[in-house]
Structures are given as structure tokens and as C-alpha cells.
């Protein structure tokens with residue numbers, strides 16, 4: 531179970547019931563006549579949800595200047611309770627002064643402030659409306675309740691419990707912020723110790739600037755060299771492509787087109803191209819001769835359709851042979867077919 535200590539400072543005009551309210555909250559009892567010319571500190575442990583809160587309440591003696599608050603007290607306290615009497619307009623004005631004084635004293639941090647309008651049981655003597663109390667509280671971001679220390683402990687207890695809950699949260703947030711700041715401070719000190727020793731920029735800013743300049747120049751040099759490399763590579767590729775083109779031209783002029791196709795293109799495309807290309811390469815004389823031979827065979831009537839197919843097949847074979855053997859095949863094949871023509875002529 532966690533334990534925290536909250537310091538609460540009670541402020542207000544004379545005889546508004548500061549002591550009566552404080553004692554009511556801490557002891558649940560009402561003391562009708564409480565006289566003291568000195569400040570009192572009350573200590574108590576209050577249970578809130580899952581935790582206990584140690585509360586120190588400083589009941590101030592407001593005989594001299596009730597509208598002012600000493601700086602050391604402001605520093606001491608975590609939370610402030612400002613009490614006025616609903617039966618006293620002047621006590622309400624002093625409450626306003628105190629709120630403003632607190633705002634000025636601790637501008638950097640949020641101050642939990644509870645504004646209490648006491649003596650609610652004396653409604654017939656009311657000088658300050660409940661709306662005025664609400665407005666003042668809203669204006670300065672305070673909690674606000676009207677209570678009666680004389681009438682019941684409940685109203686006082688409700689007001690204090692709600693206020694202490696808020697005060698405790700604010701206190702915890704403040705403590706966490708302090709821890710974070712201190713840890714950040716120690717980390718930054720360590721980093722400063724680590725890098726401060728080795729950092730040349732702190733010692734010699736001129737040297738650091740020169741190092742950056744050289745680094746920039748080297749980076750530019752690298753970029754220029756890279757661009758030159760790319761330019762040379764591009765020029766070489768152009769040269770290579772030009773010489774390759776020349777080579778192709780010279781080889782095509784020497785009639786070696788079939789040989790060029792094989793290594794340059796993939797095998798499949800060449801295989802596809804070869805049978806389509808070969809018939810168109812046959813000279814017209816071969817076609818004429820082929821037609822004539824076919825006509826002669828049909829006229830002769832010798833040989834069936836199978837023979838005709840064979841003849842055609844053999845002719846295709848011979849065409850392929852011609853392609854591979856050149857002039858030798860062309861002469862030989864032509865000569866082999868000519869005797870048959872002669873035979874036809876003789877028969878006819």
C-alpha cells in the first residue's frame with residue numbers, strides 16, 4: 531500500500547470557521563469555541579481507495595493580514611483551502627484576494643485550490659450568493675463547495691475528500707515529472723561526458739568546418755568519377771554495337787546469313803524459321819520443273835497416289851539436300867528427273 535503526504539494550507543478571513551472546519555474534517559467533531567493566536571499543524575492519515583494519504587493541515591492564524599499569504603507557506607503546501615463565510619461579503623473579497631495572490635506566487639505550476647463557503651446553516655444571514663462562489667471558482671479553476679462546520683460533518687467530508695483526491699493526483703504527476711526531469715538530466719550529463727570529450731566541434735569549430743568541407747569535396751569528386759565511368763561505359767557500348775553491326779554487314783555480304791542466325795537467336799525461333807524460309811528460296815525454275823514432272827507422272831498413269839506422295843516427299847528431301855549441298859544437288863536432281871520427261875516425250 532502506497533503512502534503519500536499531502537500538505538494542506540488553510541487560509542481565510544478572521545472568524546470564518548477555519549479551525550472549526552479543519553477539526554470537523556479530521557475528528558468529525560464540531561468545536562464551538564476555538565481560540566488560538568498561533569498557527570496549528572494537524573496530522574492525520576486518510577484512506578482513499580487503495581491507498582493511505584498522510585495529511586498535514588496547517589491552520590493559519592489570520593489576525594494580521596488575512597488577504598496575504600507568505601511565500602514560504604506557498605512553497606510548503608501542496609494544496610490550499612480558502613474559506614469565507616456566506617454571511618460576510620468582506621470575507622468573500624479576502625478569499626478572492628488570496629486566490630489571486632496564490633496565482634501570482636506560483637505561476638509555473640498548477641495549484642489545487644478548494645474554495646469553501648462556510649456557515650451554510652446561517653442562510654438567513656447570507657450575504658454571498660452560491661452563484662458568486664461558483665463564478666469565482668470557475669474563474670480561477672478551483673473546486674467549490676458550500677458547507678456548514680456546525681451543522682454536519684458530511685458536507686465538510688465530501689468537500690475535503692474530493693479535493694484531496696485531486697490534490698494527490700496533482701502531487702503524483704508533479705513527482706513523476708520531477709523524476710523524469712532528473713533522469714533526463716543525468717542521461718544528458720552522461721551523453722555530454724561521453725561525446726563532449728571526443729567531440730572536436732566543441733574544442734575546435736574551425737577544424738570541424740574544414741572536415742565537413744573536405745568531406746563535401748570528396749563526395750563531389752566521387753560523383754564526377756562515377757559520371758565519367760558511366761560516360762565511358764556508354765561510349766564503349768556504342769563502339770561495340772557499331773563494330774558488331776559492321777561484322778554482320780560483312781558476313782551477310784559473304785552469303786552466310788543462315789550461320790549468323792543460329793548463334794544470335796535462340797534455337798527454337800531458328801527451327802521455326804527454316805521450313806518457312808526454304809520454299810521461297812527455291813528458284814522459279816525448280817517450281818516449274820516440279821510442276822512439269824508432276825504433270826508427266828499423272829499423264830503417264832504409272833504409279834498410284836502413294837507413289838505420287840513418295841515422289842513429292844523425295845522432291846522435298848532433295849530440296850533440303852539442295853539447300854545443304856548447293857550447286858552439286860541442283861545439277862544431280864535435275865538430271866535425274868529429266869530422263870523421265872524424255873521418256874514421256876518418247877511415249878507421246
Ligand SMILES: Nc1nc2c(ncn2[C@@H]2O[C@H](COP(=O)(O)OP(=O)(O)OP(=O)(O)O)[C@@H](O)[C@H]2O)c(=O)[nH]1
Pocket residue numbers: 543544545546547548549550551561562563564565566590591592593648649650651652677678679680681
Ligand atoms: N453557525 C455556525 N457557526 C460556525 C460555523 N463554523 C464556525 N462557527 C463559529 O464561528 C466562530 C469562529 O470559528 P473559528 O473556527 O474559530 O474561526 P477561525 O477562522 O478559525 O477564527 P480565527 O482563527 O480566530 O480567525 C466560532 O464561534 C464557531 O463556533 C458554522 O458552520 N456555523
